[in-house]
Every structure is written in C-alpha cells, then in structure tokens.
Amino acid sequence: MKDINVLSLSRIGGGLFPTDTESEEIMNSLSKGENVNVILNADRNILMHRAYFSIINFVWDNLPEKFQSKCPKKHFYKFLKEMQGRFEIIEISAKTQVKEYESLNFSKMGFKRFHEVFTEDLEFIASDILPALDMQDFTEILFTKYELTLTKYRL
Numbered sequence: 001m002k003d004i005n006v007l008s009l010s011r012i013g014g015g016l017f018p019t020d021t022e023s024e025e026i027m028n029s030l031s032k033g034e035n036v037n038v039i040l041n042a043d044r045n046i047l048m049h050r051a052y053f054s055i056i057n058f059v060w061d062n063l064p065e066k067f068q069s070k071c072p073k074k075h076f077y078k079f080l081k082e083m084q085g086r087f088e089i090i091e092i093s094a095k096t097q098v099k100e101y102e103s104l105n106f107s108k109m110g111f112k113r114f115h116e117v118f119t120e121d122l123e124f125i126a127s128d129i130l131p132a133l134d135m136q137d138f139t140e141i142l143f144t145k146y147e148l149t150l151t152k153y154r155l
Contacts, residue, residue, distance in 0.1 A: 007038060044111045047153040049104070052118050054149050056080075059125055059142065064133060077104075080121050083128070122146060 008023045009016040016038070018024040030036060060068065060076045071079050078101060081087060086102040103109065104117070126139045 007036070009038065044106050044109070044114055045155070048111070048114065048118070048155055049106075051149045051153045051155060052104075052114075052121075054153075055118075055122070055142075055146055058145050058149075059129075062138060062141075063129075063135075067133060080124065084120065084124055086117075 006023075007026055008019045010019045011017075018027050056077060057073065060071075060073050081101045082099075087099045090098045090100050092098055102117070104114065109117070122142070126142060130136055130138050130142070
C-alpha cells in the first residue's frame with residue numbers, strides 16, 4: 001500500500017468520493033481491491049478558534065481587577081474548564097490523582113465539540129460568572145461583541 005498523508009473524501013449517498021485533485025489522483029492510482037485505511041478527522045476552522053479566544057480575552061479584559069488578580073489571563077480558560085467540570089480525574093496511585101482537562105487541540109477536538117464548548121462557555125460566562133460579579137449589564141455587551149467577532153472572522 002502507498003503512503004498517503006491526507007486523503008480528502010466526502011460522503012455522497014453510500015460512498016466516499018475524493019474532494020480535491022490530489023485525492024482523486026490517489027484514488028485512481030489504487031489497484032482494484034487494494035485496501036486503504038481511512039482515519040476520520042473533522043476539520044476545525046482556525047478562524048473559529050481565533051474568534052473563541054478573542055471573546056475569552058475580551059471577557060477577561062473587562063472583568064474586575066480583583067478577579068483578574070486572582071485569575072491571570074493565561075489561566076482563564078482553565079478556570080472555565082474547572083468551573084464547568086470539563087476534566088477527568090486520573091488515578092495515579094491510591095494517594096495521587098491528577099486532573100486532565102479537556103483540550104482544544106485540533107487533533108483532539110473536532111468542529112462539533114469545539115462549537116459546543118464555545119457555546120457552553122458563553123452561556124456559563126453570561127449565566128454564572130457575570131451575575132456572581134454583579135456584571136449582568138455586561139451580558140448584552142458580550143453578545144454584541146460575539147456577533148461582531150463572528151462577522152469579523154466571517155463565521
């Protein structure tokens with residue numbers, strides 16, 4: 001079997017068909033009956049990733065200084081995961097446990113789950129964090145910024 005880096009396919013009816021010229025050439029070069037293993041990978045849009053962190057940074061930048069001093073900007077995403085329970089506890093030994101947080105890594109999270117995380121985080125910020133900090137008035141600003149960010153990144 002040939003070494004294949006990426007074979008881009010799309011499902012049409014009951015079959016998989018190449019979606020670009022390189023993939024079509026690879027498919028045509030296979031001999032009849034040759035087996036090819038396909039690893040499914042849902043593409044993620046880098047612009048959606050940038051939009052997400054733009055919103056997260058916008059929220060943090062507008063939180064009270066007292067909150068910011070307790071939760072540095074580089075830890076705000078981890079704070080969101082912790083508060084929403086998006087982690088697994090790994091037992092290392094009888095006395096040791098480690099939290100493994102859900103990763104936004106492109107190879108570990110497809111578009112569907114990433115979109116869910118984006119939505120969950122916005123809803124959590126609006127319904128839990130802002131009211132706890134007496135910032136309910138900021139909710140409308142946040143969702144306006146969200147809409148503008150989606151427009152900016154053409155999403």
